[in-house]
Amino acid sequence: MKNRAVVALFVAFLLSLPALAQQQPATSDQSSQTASSQSTTPSGDTATGKAPLQYESHQGFWGKVNPFARKKYVQRQTQPIRDRINELDELTSANSKMIKDVDGRAQQGIQQASAKATEADQHAVDAGNKATQAQTTATQANTRLTTVEGVVSNIDQYKASNQTEIRFRPGQTVLSKNAKGALDDLATPLKGQHGYIVEVQGFSSGKGQAAIETSRKMADAVVRYLVENQEIPVYRIYVLGMGNAPVPTAANSTEEQGAKPKRMSGGRVEVSLMKNDLEQLASGGAAQAK
Numbered sequence: 001m002k003n004r005a006v007v008a009l010f011v012a013f014l015l016s017l018p019a020l021a022q023q024q025p026a027t028s029d030q031s032s033q034t035a036s037s038q039s040t041t042p043s044g045d046t047a048t049g050k051a052p053l054q055y056e057s058h059q060g061f062w063g064k065v066n067p068f069a070r071k072k073y074v075q076r077q078t079q080p081i082r083d084r085i086n087e088l089d090e091l092t093s094a095n096s097k098m099i100k101d102v103d104g105r106a107q108q109g110i111q112q113a114s115a116k117a118t119e120a121d122q123h124a125v126d127a128g129n130k131a132t133q134a135q136t137t138a139t140q141a142n143t144r145l146t147t148v149e150g151v152v153s154n155i156d157q158y159k160a161s162n163q164t165e166i167r168f169r170p171g172q173t174v175l176s177k178n179a180k181g182a183l184d185d186l187a188t189p190l191k192g193q194h195g196y197i198v199e200v201q202g203f204s205s206g207k208g209q210a211a212i213e214t215s216r217k218m219a220d221a222v223v224r225y226l227v228e229n230q231e232i233p234v235y236r237i238y239v240l241g242m243g244n245a246p247v248p249t250a251a252n253s254t255e256e257q258g259a260k261p262k263r264m265s266g267g268r269v270e271v272s273l274m275k276n277d278l279e280q281l282a283s284g285g286a287a288q289a290k
Contacts (some may be wrong), residue, residue, distance in 0.1 A: 038250060135202065158274035162186055166222055168267035170205065173217040175225055183222065186273060187230035198237045201271040206244055214267060216241030222269045 164186050166179040174185075181225045190196060202219030219239045226232040 026075075034041065055118040071168060120238060141178045157240050158276050159271055161275045162273040163198070166271065168218050168269070171214075172267070172269065173214070173221050175221055179222075180225065180229075183225055184230065187226055187232055190230070190273070191231065196236065196273060198232060199270075199274055200239045201269070201270045201272075202239075202241045203245065203270070204241075204243060204267045208243075212241050212243035214241075215243050215269075218267050218269050222271060 164182045166175065166182060168174075187198075200219045200222050202215030202217075202222075203220065204215035206214060216239075219241055223234075223237050223239055226237065227234055
């Protein structure tokens with residue numbers, strides 16, 4: 001009997017040793033985890049905004065005695081950890097989505113700002129082109145205004161452009177075929193032009209008023225042909241019967257100075273085309289319009 005009691009006590013002592021050894025490390029680990037959590041993480045200052053997980057110290061009778069961890073016990077101890085991990089995953093996903101949304105809005109804002117900058121640059125280029133065009137137009141207008149002022153100031157200044165001479169037989173005032181051809185060559189280019197006058201001077205042999213009348217008739221024959229056949233306006237023609245007035249000596253004449261002007265026999269009409277700068281101004285304006 002005594003031997004059985006001693007054996008039973010010895011076996012009970014052996015079984016209690018692992019339980020005591022398991023209880024002491026758990027208690028020390030619990031105290032160390034509690035101290036570290038209190039020192040590092042303040043209450044409520046976590047990623048999820050919840051209090052830190054607490055170690056479950058109550059294990060029951062079999063938890064202290066049994067040296068091996070049970071499945072339900074492990075699940076009960078790890079379930080709060082899994083729940084907290086799931087919460088952190090959800091929080092991380094929400095933060096990632098918010099970051100993507102912010103980045104998308106930022107990229108959209110950058111693109112809109114870039115488009116606005118490009119549009120502003122295009123407007124600036126267009127404004128520069130318009131300013132250059134306006135400057136060119138102003139320069140052309142200034143040049144044309146200067147030309148117009150010069151033409152207006154010299155509106156009554158005519159220069160000889162072309163001249164022809166029509167011969168008549170003594171006592172006749174009818175135009176010959178050659179005379180009509182010469183007048184056509186002179187008047188045809190004048191159609192549609194401006195800024196010109198036609199000067200017609202008749203000269204006749206003879207003396208006195210009879211010579212003046214004859215020269216006037218020859219000049220009238222020339223004017224009549226120009227008006228009827230070439231449609232030259234009458235207001236552009238100036239007629240003068242010179243009679244037997246002497247022909248002035250040419251500027252390049254080789255005759256000696258002081259010699260009397262030469263008189264010519266027969267009748268003749270001198271037709272002179274005189275132009276000012278209006279035609280040049282009109283042609284310049286048409287070229288600029290093109």
